[in-house]
Amino acid sequence: MNTLGVAYGENGELERAESSFRKVLKRRPVFLDALINLAKTLEKQERFGEATPLYERALALDEAYPKLATNLARLYRQRGDAVRARQLLERLAKHVDGQDLAMALAECDYELGSASDAVERLSHAVDQHPEWLLARNALAHALLASGQWRAGWQHYLSRHELFERGAGAPAVLPERLDGERILLRGEQGLGDVLFFLRFAPLLRARGARLSLACEKKLHGIIATGVLEAVMEGGGEGLWLGDLPALLECEETPPAWPLRANDDARRAARQRLEALGRSPYLAVTWRAGTDTARGREFGLERSSLAKALPPAELGAALRGWPGTVILLQRGARRGELAQFAETLGAPAHDLSLLGDDLAALLAVLAVLDEYATVSNTNVHLLAGLGKTARVLVPYPAEWRWMRREGASPWFPGFPVYRQAQSRNWGLALAALRKDLAL
Numbered sequence: 475m476n477t478l479g480v481a482y483g484e485n486g487e488l489e490r491a492e493s494s495f496r497k498v499l500k501r502r503p504v505f506l507d508a509l510i511n512l513a514k515t516l517e518k519q520e521r522f523g524e525a526t527p528l529y530e531r532a533l534a535l536d537e538a539y540p541k542l543a544t545n546l547a548r549l550y551r552q553r554g555d556a557v558r559a560r561q562l563l564e565r566l567a568k569h570v571d572g573q574d575l576a577m578a579l580a581e582c583d584y585e586l587g588s589a590s591d592a593v594e595r596l597s598h599a600v601d602q603h604p605e606w607l608l609a610r611n612a613l614a615h616a617l618l619a620s621g622q623w624r625a626g627w628q629h630y631l632s633r634h635e636l637f638e639r640g641a642g643a644p645a646v647l648p649e650r651l652d653g654e655r656i657l658l659r660g661e662q663g664l665g666d667v668l669f670f671l672r673f674a675p676l677l678r679a680r681g682a683r684l685s686l687a688c689e690k691k692l693h694g695i696i697a698t699g700v701l702e703a704v705m706e707g708g709g710e711g712l713w714l715g716d717l718p719a720l721l722e723c724e725e726t727p728p729a730w731p732l733r734a735n736d737d738a739r740r741a742a743r744q745r746l747e748a749l750g751r752s753p754y755l756a757v758t759w760r761a762g763t764d765t766a767r768g769r770e771f772g773l774e775r776s777s778l779a780k781a782l783p784p785a786e787l788g789a790a791l792r793g794w795p796g797t798v799i800l801l802q803r804g805a806r807r808g809e810l811a812q813f814a815e816t817l818g819a820p821a822h823d824l825s826l827l828g829d830d831l832a833a834l835l836a837v838l839a840v841l842d843e844y845a846t847v848s849n850t851n852v853h854l855l856a857g858l859g860k861t862a863r864v865l866v867p868y869p870a871e872w873r874w875m876r877r878e879g880a881s882p883w884f885p886g887f888p889v890y891r892q893a894q895s896r897n898w899g900l901a902l903a904a905l906r907k908d909l910a911l
Contacts, residue, residue, distance in 0.1 A: 476508045483515055491515045506535050510542065517545075522552050538569040544578045554895035556585035573599070573606040580612065584869060585894055589620050589876060600629075607636045619872040621882075623726075626872075627719035634713070637662075647720045652681030657711030658701075660688030664831075667692060668853035669873070669883070670714035671730035675700050676721050687711065694832045695732055695854075726882040732857030738836035746840065749822040750797030753842035755909075757791065757821070758801050759784045759813070759865075761849035780847040780867050782898050784809045787865075788816030790902035791845065793911045799841070801851060803828045845905060848874065852884065861887045863905060868892040 479494030495512035498505055513528035529546040532539065543566040550559035560582040567575055576599035583592035596613040599606060610632040617626030658674060660667040667688050678684055678700045685703040686696065693704050712720065734742070746754050760781040784805075791798065800810065800823040814821045827834040831854075838844070838855055844862040846852065848871065855862050864887050866874045874881045880889055888908060890901035 543570050544574045556582045573609050577612050615872045619876040623724050631719050655683045658686045659711045659713050661715045665850040665853045672727040673717035729856035734836040734839040742836035742840045753796040755843040756799040756801045756841050758846040759787050761847050784813035785816045788813040790906045792818045863888045866891045
């Protein structure tokens with residue numbers, strides 16, 4: 475029955491997985507694997523209050539169980555208790571993998587107000603263990619999140635080893651590259667391609683002739699000019715994400731410029747007018763890796779999930795005087811209804827526009843407001859010279875910095891940060907106030 479629960483979990487059938495594990499535990503209350511798997515299943519559903527005591531019971535049975543202490547420490551932090559997380563990790567340090575321990579304690583350092591201690595801890599770990607690729611990646615993000623660009627970008631190069639792909643790039647690029655043809659290779663996500671394209675003009679300024687290989691989905695919106703060609707596939711070249719390190723960048727260049735043509739804008743305006751009156755407000759409450767849909771019981775992998783409860787967002791936007799547009803791809807079951815109920819008004823779903831970036835770009839160009847977690851649409855808006863109101867979960871991803879205020883990568887974008895307690899109340903109250911609701 476435990477094996478069946480694991481199969482359900484890996485298939486994303488979390489309710490069935492939960493039921494299977496509970497049946498096992500009813501017969502064998504101290505079956506450790508089932509106890510941990512049930513905790514993981516609840517954690518994936520963001521039921522942290524229910525998952526925590528299960529991890530604690532499991533730890534009482536076997537405090538040396540692999541990754542159990544770090545999983546519980548993560549949940550303590552998720553519930554705003556970094557002190558308890560650090561105490562747990564320090565008490566059970568001998569049972570925790572060294573790399574996992576360094577990264578988990580660095581997160582505690584951050585949450586307890588010492589970014590410098592976090593960076594120092596990770597730097598020491600990487601110096602002592604150059605083979606710790608996850609720790610090096612965490613160090614890169616920590617440095618970038620604190621604005622230490624040059625050092626951060628150098629460590630960011632290590633992601634190639636983490637992803638098991640060849641870098642094939644020099645340590646730095648010459649000051650002049652006159653006439654040299656360089657193929658830029660797109661990063662994994664559409665947002666990363668758009669983000670790192672901002673560094674291409676710096677390379678072009680050195681005289682290089684540039685082309686870009688990226689997903690076909692982007693071809694219709696990325697203009698040439700700086701780029702001589704945009705294509706699929708490609709071969710040897712430079713990864714876009716390597717450019718800031720290879721150029722030894724200290725600056726934060728503006729977003730890659732994008733434009734929606736006049737015909738597309740008119741069509742987008744007509745599309746919105748058919749749904750209701752202006753002003754038009756779009757919303758997205760979830761982006762990145764959806765932990766409820768990813769595999770949980772196989773190999774560990776890092777993920778980037780950005781989300782807030784749709785019901786809380788709907789309540790914050792209640793009373794919007796115009797039309798609300800949903801740009802929420804992959805919504806979980808029931809989320810659209812939860813949002814609409816607390817909004818107290820219809821919400822019109824245009825999420826499928828994500829399959830047509832040119833049409834999506836045009837809709838973004840004519841919106842009046844957009845309240846969202848960080849996602850590809852934020853990069854599109856930055857390219858259009860527009861802004862969004864960005865809801866940033868705690869802890870913030872490096873592009874949004876781990877400090878108060880706006881991001882240097884997205885100047886002019888109002889930022890609403892989740893509290894370290896993981897409560898959205900103050901952030902959503904500020905959003906509501908700024909929208910004059």
